[in-house]
Amino acid sequence: MSKVLVTGGCGFIGSHIVEHLLNTNQEVVVLDDLSTGSRSNLPTHENLNIIIGSVLDKEAVNEAVQGVDLILHMASYVGMKLVYKEPAQSYNVSKIGTENILKASGDTPILLFSTSAVYGLAATTDISEDNKISLERAQSYDGDVKSYSSGKWELEQLGHQAIAAGRKVMIIRPFNVIGERQSAAYGMVVPNFMKNCNTGIPLTIYDDGEQTRSFSCVKTFTKTIFKLLESDDAWVSPNNIINIGSHHIISINKLAHYIKTKMQASSPIEYIPYDTIFPNKKDVRHRIPDTKLLTKLVGEVNWPTVEEIIDGLLVHERATAQAR
Ligand code: UDP
Numbered sequence: 001m002s003k004v005l006v007t008g009g010c011g012f013i014g015s016h017i018v019e020h021l022l023n024t025n026q027e028v029v030v031l032d033d034l035s036t037g038s039r040s041n042l043p044t045h046e047n048l049n050i051i052i053g054s055v056l057d058k059e060a061v062n063e064a065v066q067g068v069d070l071i072l073h074m075a076s077y078v079g080m081k082l083v084y085k086e087p088a089q090s091y092n093v094s095k096i097g098t099e100n101i102l103k104a105s106g107d108t109p110i111l112l113f114s115t116s117a118v119y120g121l122a123a124t125t126d127i128s129e130d131n132k133i134s135l136e137r138a139q140s141y142d143g144d145v146k147s148y149s150s151g152k153w154e155l156e157q158l159g160h161q162a163i164a165a166g167r168k169v170m171i172i173r174p175f176n177v178i179g180e181r182q183s184a185a186y187g188m189v190v191p192n193f194m195k196n197c198n199t200g201i202p203l204t205i206y207d208d209g210e211q212t213r214s215f216s217c218v219k220t221f222t223k224t225i226f227k228l229l230e231s232d233d234a235w236v237s238p239n240n241i242i243n244i245g246s247h248h249i250i251s252i253n254k255l256a257h258y259i260k261t262k263m264q265a266s267s268p269i270e271y272i273p274y275d276t277i278f279p280n281k282k283d284v285r286h287r288i289p290d291t292k293l294l295t296k297l298v299g300e301v302n303w304p305t306v307e308e309i310i311d312g313l314l315v316h317e318r319a320t321a322q323a324r
Contacts, residue, residue, distance in 0.1 A: 001026060002069040007074060007101060013113075022043070030048065031051045036077070036082065061104045069108065070111075076094055076148075077090035095151050107168075109235070111228075118156065127243065168235050172244050176245065176287065177221050178191075193255065204270050208271070209252045216246040217304045221244060233296075239296075246306075247303065256269050263314065
């Protein structure tokens with residue numbers, strides 16, 4: 001049995017990662033300040049120790065890293081709404097939080113969760129790993145202030161320094177992960193549209209709705225992470241900066257219509273310019289990963305389509321409602 005630290009383990013993705021670790025009989029330490037995560041995302045389990053604290057708190061970090069064999073570092077601000085409201089904090093949690101974790105944990109192998117947002121605004125449907133992304137490019141996503149994407153860019157630089165010093169580091173760039181337990185509170189499109197359909201309020205599409213994404217199922221994403229962790233090659237430069245995401249592309253217009261039809265909702269669909277909601281910021285027009293490296297490392301990943309993910313979420317929602 002190994003002991004694994006998951007920072008941000010009470011969050012949406014974190015809780016799926018922790019669940020997998022517990023199911024495979026690992027001992028898990030979670031460090032989470034519950035800023036966006038929730039204690040109720042995780043079970044009570046004899047192999048799980050939850051430390052409520054921030055990655056910015058060195059004492060909490062020191063306590064969390066004691067005796068761990070592996071660190072999965074994903075503590076971060078999430079969602080455009082929160083990130084836009086608190087850019088500096090969003091930047092600091094990634095930059096200073098990652099510094100604190102790396103410094104406190106010696107040479108323990110570490111997986112750093114970056115983001116596909118580091119690719120900036122470049123409108124592309126086949127984004128391949130670029131290990132030399134400039135800060136300017138990452139920051140274009142942030143509206144040219146230091147915020148979420150710049151903070152994750154700093155996380156990557158800290159990762160590169162640790163790699164150069166001989167540490168086992170893997171950096172992953174997730175693409176629009178969705179699924180059970182994703183909160184609607186921070187602006188993500190799928191839980192928002194589903195919540196609005198449930199309550200009959202309008203679905204608000206930003207700009208013309210022809211922007212595209214490839215939404216990635218959190219369960220498939222989690223399985224893929226664990227395959228990567230087991231791959232020796234994935235820890236070796238230059239393989240250790242990896243896009244993780246689906247290839248199924250959908251426009252936000254199609255997504256809204258699919259959810260509305262599936263949920264038989266009366267919610268109208270409305271359009272609003274992106275910069276009315278987020279002044280001085282531009283939306284990413286297309287964000288689809290090139291996953292040749294991922295396929296080389298773990299084989300072809302069988303990503304469900306967004307329609308299949310939404311169908312599954314609706315089944316889960318109904319089962320949960322019936323159980324209450
Ligand atoms: N979006 C939208 N309406 C919403 C929330 C999001 O039209 O209520 C759009 C957003 O502009 C983006 C896409 O949906 O083009 C995905 O947004 P999300 O916040 O889920 O992830 P992002 O790709 O921005 O990281």
